[in-house]
Amino acid sequence: MRIIDEQPLPVDVDHLLEVLTTVIEAEGYPEGTEVCVTLITDDEMARHHLEAMGLAGPTDVLSFPIEMLLPGEPPPAHDGGPPLLLGDVLIAPAYIQVQAAEYATTFVAELSLMVAHGVLHLMGYDHQADEDAEVMEGRERAILAEFGLPRR
Secondary structure, eight states: OEEEEEESSSOHHHHHHHHHHHHHHTTTTTTTTTEEEEEHHHHHHHHHHHHSSSSOOOOSEEEESSSOTTTTTTTOOOOOOOEEEEEEEEEEEEEHHHHHTTTTTHHHHHHHHHHHHHHHHHOOOOOOSSSHHHHHHHHHHHHHHHTOOOOO
């Protein structure tokens, strides 16, 4: 697991790594599971948003899973095998800073939510249908509660 910071805003990378670790453990994924979270500028996010989704402008988080997984069903660990690779998550802290103000929450809470949200997407969670959104938001609430943070 790693977090790469390629943008200028100050962020607590150690805290975000703790959130990432908590998501992986809470979902029952094996030790050594690999996820890469990269913090990028709004301009870089806008480029990825257009390429991946066909939408102009930046967004808060994009997830790029390696495999199609089912929520709540981590694949089995293989002793002596390579680590499980979930995929990549891109996050735009500058966008999230503005979004936090719009939702009347803190930057830390919103950034933590986006880490949890992005990684849960890698694990197969989605929010297209209301029922699925309720499940995903419940997992996010539980994870953020571990840090005393609310989910907006």
